[in-house]
Amino acid sequence: MRVLVTGGAGFIGSHVVDALLEEGHEVVVVDDLSSGREENLNPACRFYRLDICSPELERIFRGERIELVNHHAAQIDVRRSVASPQEDARINIQGLLNLLSNCLRYGVKGFIFASSGGVVYGEPAELPVREEHPKGPLSPYGVSKLSSEYYLHYYARVHGLPYIALRYGNIYGPRQDPHGEAGVVAIFGQKMLKGETPTIYGDGEQLRDYVYVGDVVQANLLALQRLIRGSSFSSADYLDAAAYNIGTGRGTSVNELFRLLKGITGYNGEAVYGPERAGELKKIYLHASKASRELGWQPQVHLEEGLRRTVEHLAGKGTGHLRCIAAGCRARPD
Numbered sequence: 001m002r003v004l005v006t007g008g009a010g011f012i013g014s015h016v017v018d019a020l021l022e023e024g025h026e027v028v029v030v031d032d033l034s035s036g037r038e039e040n041l042n043p044a045c046r047f048y049r050l051d052i053c054s055p056e057l058e059r060i061f062r063g064e065r066i067e068l069v070n071h072h073a074a075q076i077d078v079r080r081s082v083a084s085p086q087e088d089a090r091i092n093i094q095g096l097l098n099l100l101s102n103c104l105r106y107g108v109k110g111f112i113f114a115s116s117g118g119v120v121y122g123e124p125a126e127l128p129v130r131e132e133h134p135k136g137p138l139s140p141y142g143v144s145k146l147s148s149e150y151y152l153h154y155y156a157r158v159h160g161l162p163y164i165a166l167r168y169g170n171i172y173g174p175r176q177d178p179h180g181e182a183g184v185v186a187i188f189g190q191k192m193l194k195g196e197t198p199t200i201y202g203d204g205e206q207l208r209d210y211v212y213v214g215d216v217v218q219a220n221l222l223a224l225q226r227l228i229r230g231s232s233f234s235s236a237d238y239l240d241a242a243a244y245n246i247g248t249g250r251g252t253s254v255n256e257l258f259r260l261l262k263g264i265t266g267y268n269g270e271a272v273y274g275p276e277r278a279g280e281l282k283k284i285y286l287h288a289s290k291a292s293r294e295l296g297w298q299p300q301v302h303l304e305e306g307l308r309r310t311v312e313h314l315a316g317k318g319t320g321h322l323r324c325i326a327a328g329c330r331a332r333p334d
């Protein structure tokens, strides 16, 4: 199939691109490189440096005859979304609508959306959280992810565009930006390798569901297969029918993550504790039995193993050593 991957120069999107190419698909990437990096780009894809909000997008749909869209481009920073909800909505909502109108115009057969299980539910009443749990996003970023699902649901019901929304947990792995605002594994790992002290905000007991990027790639491949097989999503009668939590069902505290990374990196200092971040959830981890049942997806990479691969990647940066050749991460050495 000819797949358009938006955000294909970013952390998760670039791994998805590699895997799609490996599976024999043709891949077109649209990315404005605002947080993605050119060196993440697989040379076998066709790359357009473009904002997903641009009217130029139509030229790509027309010229490339796109059959399926895998949408990973986004403004991903929760705090930036709080500072500027307008800018978050411009990229995450208007960008999505630009893609969707082109999907209809050019007969695209399916759409995979990178949603977030970490933000659409708000502070959950039950753990692990299931897809049907009431929604209550607590940031503009969360609102834009949930709204995107509603738009997709509308395009499916009314215009017949099949889709799957993958609600990711906290994804980590090689190529995550250690200089970004999000991505505690990459930030801590990088600091600890340099012997610098990481900061834990709050008491460190907040629980998150950490999922290795190779497992997320697998979820994307399975979602694509399901869309190709053609199922009932175009008539999905409620929002959660086309949504899948992608998580391990297990919560890990930031303190535990720090302890594991300490062992792997050989860092012998302690962490410092900073003030709790406003609006941060206490606990969230995801029930992924629906993805297991309907997509055949299960996480394969245990947290310690995934952390080890990530640290190896971080350690290899700039030294000419191992970059990303850990088995199963599906990444090229870059």
Ligand SMILES: NC(=O)c1ccc[n+]([C@@H]2O[C@H](COP(=O)([O-])OP(=O)(O)OC[C@H]3O[C@@H](n4cnc5c(N)ncnc54)[C@H](O)[C@@H]3O)[C@@H](O)[C@H]2O)c1
Pocket: 006, 007, 008, 009, 010, 011, 012, 013, 030, 031, 032, 033, 034, 035, 036, 037, 050, 051, 052, 053, 071, 072, 073, 074, 075, 076, 091, 095, 114, 115, 116, 117, 118, 167, 168, 169, 170, 171, 172
């Ligand atoms: N990393 C996580 O833990 C996580 C969790 C839940 C959901 N997600 C979602 O997964 C997707 C990928 O996240 P990531 O962690 O790989 O982030 P990332 O920042 O590495 O990737 C996002 C990519 O989108 C590109 N981009 C941003 N705005 C764009 C625009 N206007 N036009 C074109 N390209 C644009 C960036 O340059 C980057 O390459 C996002 O949609 C994010 O919301 C990520």
